[in-house]
Amino acid sequence: MDVTAQETSTRTLSYSEAIREAMALAMEADPTVILMGEDIGVYGGAFQVTLDLVDRFGPDRVMDTPISELGGAGVAVGAALTGLKPIFEFQFSDFATLAMEQIVNQAAKLRYMLGGEASVPVVFRMPAGSGTGAAAQHSQSLEAWFGHVPGLKVIQPSTPEDAKGMLLAALADPDPVLVFEHKLLYKMKGEVPAGYYTTPIGKAAVRRAGSDLTIVAASIMVHRALEAAEQLAGEGVSAEVIDLRSIRPIDHETIVASVRKTGRLLIVYEGVKSYGIGAEISAMVAESDAFDFLDAPILRLGGAEAPIPYNPDLERAAVPQVDTILAAARRLARREV
Amino acid sequence: MDVTAQETSTRTLSYSEAIREAMALAMEADPTVILMGEDIGVYGGAFQVTLDLVDRFGPDRVMDTPISELGGAGVAVGAALTGLKPIFEFQFSDFATLAMEQIVNQAAKLRYMLGGEASVPVVFRMPAGSGTGAAAQHSQSLEAWFGHVPGLKVIQPSTPEDAKGMLLAALADPDPVLVFEHKLLYKMKGEVPAGYYTTPIGKAAVRRAGSDLTIVAASIMVHRALEAAEQLAGEGVSAEVIDLRSIRPIDHETIVASVRKTGRLLIVYEGVKSYGIGAEISAMVAESDAFDFLDAPILRLGGAEAPIPYNPDLERAAVPQVDTILAAARRLARREV
Amino acid sequence: MSTTDNRPFAIRTYSPAQLKQALKRMYLVRRFEEGAEQSYMRGLIHGTMHLSIGQEASAVASCIELTDADKITSNHRGHGHCIAKGADVARMFAEFFGKETGYCHGRGGSMHIADVQTGNLGANGIVGGGLPIAVGAALSAKRLGRKDVTLCFFGDGANNEGAFHEALNMAAIWTLPVVFICENNKYGMSTSVERSTAVRRISERAAAYSMPGVTVDGNDFSAVAEAVHHAIARARAGEGPSLVENLTYRWRGHSKSDRNRYRTKEEIEAWMARDPIARFQAELIAHGVLDEAEAIAIAEAAVSDVEQGIEFARGSAAPAIGEVTRYVYAEA
Amino acid sequence: MSTTDNRPFAIRTYSPAQLKQALKRMYLVRRFEEGAEQSYMRGLIHGTMHLSIGQEASAVASCIELTDADKITSNHRGHGHCIAKGADVARMFAEFFGKETGYCHGRGGSMHIADVQTGNLGANGIVGGGLPIAVGAALSAKRLGRKDVTLCFFGDGANNEGAFHEALNMAAIWTLPVVFICENNKYGMSTSVERSTAVRRISERAAAYSMPGVTVDGNDFSAVAEAVHHAIARARAGEGPSLVENLTYRWRGHSKSDRNRYRTKEEIEAWMARDPIARFQAELIAHGVLDEAEAIAIAEAAVSDVEQGIEFARGSAAPAIGEVTRYVYAEA
Ligand SMILES: Cc1ncc(C[n+]2csc(CCOP(=O)(O)OP(=O)(O)O)c2C)c(N)n1
Numbered sequence A, B: 001m002d003v004t005a006q007e008t009s010t011r012t013l014s015y016s017e018a019i020r021e022a023m024a025l026a027m028e029a030d031p032t033v034i035l036m037g038e039d040i041g042v043y044g045g046a047f048q049v050t051l052d053l054v055d056r057f058g059p060d061r062v063m064d065t066p067i068s069e070l071g072g073a074g075v076a077v078g079a080a081l082t083g084l085k086p087i088f089e090f091q092f093s094d095f096a097t098l099a100m101e102q103i104v105n106q107a108a109k110l111r112y113m114l115g116g117e118a119s120v121p122v123v124f125r126m127p128a129g130s131g132t133g134a135a136a137q138h139s140q141s142l143e144a145w146f147g148h149v150p151g152l153k154v155i156q157p158s159t160p161e162d163a164k165g166m167l168l169a170a171l172a173d174p175d176p177v178l179v180f181e182h183k184l185l186y187k188m189k190g191e192v193p194a195g196y197y198t199t200p201i202g203k204a205a206v207r208r209a210g211s212d213l214t215i216v217a218a219s220i221m222v223h224r225a226l227e228a229a230e231q232l233a234g235e236g237v238s239a240e241v242i243d244l245r246s247i248r249p250i251d252h253e254t255i256v257a258s259v260r261k262t263g264r265l266l267i268v269y270e271g272v273k274s275y276g277i278g279a280e281i282s283a284m285v286a287e288s289d290a291f292d293f294l295d296a297p298i299l300r301l302g303g304a305e306a307p308i309p310y311n312p313d314l315e316r317a318a319v320p321q322v323d324t325i326l327a328a329a330r331r332l333a334r335r336e337v
Numbered sequence C, D: 001m002s003t004t005d006n007r008p009f010a011i012r013t014y015s016p017a018q019l020k021q022a023l024k025r026m027y028l029v030r031r032f033e034e035g036a037e038q039s040y041m042r043g044l045i046h047g048t049m050h051l052s053i054g055q056e057a058s059a060v061a062s063c064i065e066l067t068d069a070d071k072i073t074s075n076h077r078g079h080g081h082c083i084a085k086g087a088d089v090a091r092m093f094a095e096f097f098g099k100e101t102g103y104c105h106g107r108g109g110s111m112h113i114a115d116v117q118t119g120n121l122g123a124n125g126i127v128g129g130g131l132p133i134a135v136g137a138a139l140s141a142k143r144l145g146r147k148d149v150t151l152c153f154f155g156d157g158a159n160n161e162g163a164f165h166e167a168l169n170m171a172a173i174w175t176l177p178v179v180f181i182c183e184n185n186k187y188g189m190s191t192s193v194e195r196s197t198a199v200r201r202i203s204e205r206a207a208a209y210s211m212p213g214v215t216v217d218g219n220d221f222s223a224v225a226e227a228v229h230h231a232i233a234r235a236r237a238g239e240g241p242s243l244v245e246n247l248t249y250r251w252r253g254h255s256k257s258d259r260n261r262y263r264t265k266e267e268i269e270a271w272m273a274r275d276p277i278a279r280f281q282a283e284l285i286a287h288g289v290l291d292e293a294e295a296i297a298i299a300e301a302a303v304s305d306v307e308q309g310i311e312f313a314r315g316s317a318a319p320a321i322g323e324v325t326r327y328v329y330a331e332a
């Protein structure tokens, strides 16, 4: 990342503080940026991400919407089409099920249907994932759906630094971008550069270099994978951990290069395993020139084939954890698959 | 299939006639079966699938709904929960984008959220696919989304016989089933057994046996793949063609067994290539014991990374055709990938 | 019936046994939610929950004349509806504690609490999610020639969802036996009705569907019972749906994450002074349905049911950890 | 202004040049759609299309006082709106013929016809899809301090979509400069307003959003112009949205697959007798805005524009076959 001298100072911020800082920076620099969403004003957002922004920017720019996800998303699309740059927060990404029409048929396709004559620079913020005891309708990880939709960009930052830099990149993008934020990450702290910077959309990040196997992980799973990799190192297994970061476009080069080197691939993600993002990563590698370098089957560790259950132990068991990642990585390293 | 002697008579029916026959049989046998949808009554449905059923069963059982996809789907869910067996027709499957909430959060999850105490025997009929010049919002192939949702079953019959048998199986199923019907298949004719029979959900069909490579194709692509396989045979390449038929659950055994035999896999589907059903099939094989039998990268031939364009030549170019299947199969057979 | 009976509707319409059961249920709702809240505070329950303390009259009065054959659909603030419809607090606690003995076998929790046996088709985590489902339940009744009605509970916030519009319209054009009950507690989370809804009274929206709409004091048991009674009668008579708006108030925050920045202490206190339970109890005593001692006994019975319920829940077994995918599909 | 001016609103409000342009546009809509229909029949156009023949007054009168800065959102039956907003029929035909010179560079076709330069944000294949988008356009105008208004065209069928409810509610609570224009042609595809909509007049639903609602004869140019004029004035004055319902009729079937089983020949003929173009032309002549000869000249000019438009379209180049993925994302 390229930041100027005066901006290289970094501070420790939480993931949600980093997002808030990005929004505030953008709103200060560009009067067309507005925020929309349910209870993002005085309530501060269900996860307190917008917090006090309404006090700083006023209710005309931090707009509480009625509980109308389809209409709200559509208003954001219409506003983006005509001069504003809205950041629309779904209170939970599950509620985007109500707005698929506007996201998929309108936002994603308008530029194309109009032959390039229109632009829809809208950002949808999508709090996602399980682990909060909120059960089946408030815990989904639906990012794979949107990866399947040309016209959208879909990102999933896993650190505070990226949460800020990728959101600023999303705002600078002339096309609609969905940002999937794992709810359990909001309180995670990390170093965040001050000032304005963008982290490019479409680039994965190698978070740990390794030579025996590649673990591609997304969102919160990056941290679990890193923990597993640390333990694997103690066992003499060198795992490379790649943070996917961008679902659409996906970083073909970084992933394929890593697998060419290690010959083994484990993909870790929270969404339901089948038809999830792991399927695309696996298939991409299996049709790439890394195929000939594969020494073992490609393993996916995804969410259970079930809705997220309420009971906390079941809920934990429904998605990959450090121990299950470790077990899968060991099986892969030892070629017990 | 096991049909009794008196029922073994088959007739040539179109795909839509076969669906209609299934619906009529079910309605005659079971007074709780009702049809719901936009313009399915006197209009006969946008694709004339329900045609004259309203004359036979009356408007109380062939219910025209207002243009309210979310509410309509939800009414079907509530009715299914309380004693009826609704078949809900989306006029175009694209409009299910308005009803994802009810399909995904309610229909798919109710049994689970209620710990097995509820059942939602609803069938959603989903006319899908391109080729009719209806452009970006009326031509999508979104089946992969639903494959990603535990609690749903998702099928995609490719022949009139299966269209009838699988719809009857869907109606006999206590869980919600989505039937993806390619619009270009409606007029396709084929032999259809008379009387009641069911074609199991979850089983793929080997449509043509072969030894050099496996082509897994879905829906209309089965026919294109068979045409390509015929030409390949003339070139000395023996292709096995598998009709996927069921997306969720998927038939792991049949597909993996075929790849174990042929060592090469080409997957052909109309939906957008990335994050589509081909990704799941590829990943499933790459993590199976067929991995060691693979002689070449797994190829996917899916839809373009674009909305469906209006211009007919572009529209054709946006999805696999016989010639592109042939080219891909040749490359795979010659290991030019 | 005497024309000079000036007693409140509920008193003159329902038997003393019914009225006492109603009072008991109101106490049960209150004590159940306090118990759940404490259990949450003590870390025995995870997740979040939405308490309806202060709204008990709306739930219980609406359901007073329903049988198990009648259905309700509920929302995220659904404990009251569940108890009002006849659920057992022990199995409710078991659900909150994530146990296999819970109504949802530990898979659902507070937001999906249901009791299909007593006709409760379930709370719903999706605002507005239950509205079309209720219409579907009413369609079943009509098509299958049953006489049951469906009561559909939802909040003021839900009235701005497209699902509200589509559901009410379909219920009306098909003349279905459903009663839409809007529990207007002034806020959808932090957003007031004034800021979210382009009409003064939500019941005015009934006109857009040619159905009767009425607004009542939702903390007045009898007023709610009367309005819903007429709506149910209309539904059972095949005359179609109605919309009843119960004006009420939740004493607690929206959920566990609420800083209460959108409303004043004074407002909360003013509403707490209008406690629907105290009011209903006083009315019952005033009209001789019960005396102080009986009232105390009912209140104490509720306390003891709740204590026993928590015991039952704590002592129950959790689901087997290997059963994450159980109940996804019907078992063969 | 004299208080004794009893001429129709449009005649006394707009200049002869404006009125003549309006007549020309009505003819253009009619001839354009006939041309498209014939081209379709001759296999020059594929796909489907929704003709608005019979509804020309609604589109053209609604847009008469708009400038290019004002916006419209349109629906699947959108050719009339597009022409009314000032689009060039040659580029429209080019789009129908799938050519690179078309408004959407051949990617959109009839259902997505748009002309962003003249403020037409596009037809829409999704019933109700344009309603929230129109509200968003009005939000932009308000937030950015612009004076433009947005007209949102939709059909009677769309009024039962949840998007209608959510959009009208938000437009009202935020007092946005948008005019909702419901073109009620009695049917959504085959389903009559009576069978689909629980209210007699769709404009009555405006009350559910505390906005003015009015129903006019949609085949009466001046009546439409007057109603929309007042709604626009209200919007520009910062007083918020309105709902205008234009009662009209489509002469053709819903689309290319219509067997017309849901309506009678008599009904169609009765409405054809109320041709909005003939009526407007007669009115213009009666009030001396133009004479027969001028009217004929205008009609002929439309014919010639359409003929030239088809020529232009046929002669234009198709998109390069390799450019399927062009315009999916912004070009770098
Ligand atoms: C579709 C959807 N949108 C948003 C939410 C988040 N949410 C849960 S409850 C609630 C407020 C609901 O307000 P209201 O309907 O008035 O019910 P109340 O909580 O006041 O009882 C919100 C915004 C949700 N669960 N579902």
Ligand SMILES: Cc1ncc(C[n+]2csc(CCOP(=O)(O)OP(=O)(O)O)c2C)c(N)n1
Pocket (backbone or CB within 6 Å): B038, B067, B069, B091, B095, B098, D050, D076, D077, D125, D126, D127, D128, D154, D155, D156, D157, D158, D159, D185, D187, D188, D189, D254
């Ligand atoms: C969401 C959605 N549902 C259904 C359709 C199919 N459809 C296209 S036009 C139409 C009828 C629309 O009726 P109306 O709004 O009255 O417009 P009209 O065609 O009468 O001009 C229908 C059902 C669609 N395009 N989009």
Ligand SMILES: [Mg+2]
Pocket (backbone or CB within 6 Å): C155, C156, C157, C183, C184, C185, C186, C187, C188, C189
């Ligand atoms: Mg409320």
Ligand SMILES: [Mg+2]
Pocket (backbone or CB within 6 Å): D155, D156, D157, D183, D184, D185, D186, D187, D188, D189
């Ligand atoms: Mg219409």
